[in-house]
Amino acid sequence: MRGARLSTPPDSPLLDPEIADRMRLFHHFASGAQITRLSVDPDKGMAGRTAQALIDVLEGNYGGDPTKMPYVVNKEAFGE
Numbered sequence: 001m002r003g004a005r006l007s008t009p010p011d012s013p014l015l016d017p018e019i020a021d022r023m024r025l026f027h028h029f030a031s032g033a034q035i036t037r038l039s040v041d042p043d044k045g046m047a048g049r050t051a052q053a054l055i056d057v058l059e060g061n062y063g064g065d066p067t068k069m070p071y072v073v074n075k076e077a078f079g080e
Contacts, residue, residue, distance in 0.1 A: 042071055 008014055014025060039045025042052040053071035055061070062068040066078040 008025060014023060038047050040048045040051065042048035049071040053069060053073075056069045056071065057066060066072045067075045069075075072078075
């Protein structure tokens, strides 16, 4: 990964040489471009999706049910 900055801390257990033959680290491919990370448009960028999810929760959109909100992740955490 020439020129890339590894965000995993150097002391992370994921970088342990003991598991190197069974473990590979890849960047999150959807995060590879600036537009996908930083666009405020929820249809394009994670920043926009995060902001829209927060707005939906705070405003009680979709009947206040986070499991119906398109930009809320880990919807199973809100299930019964």
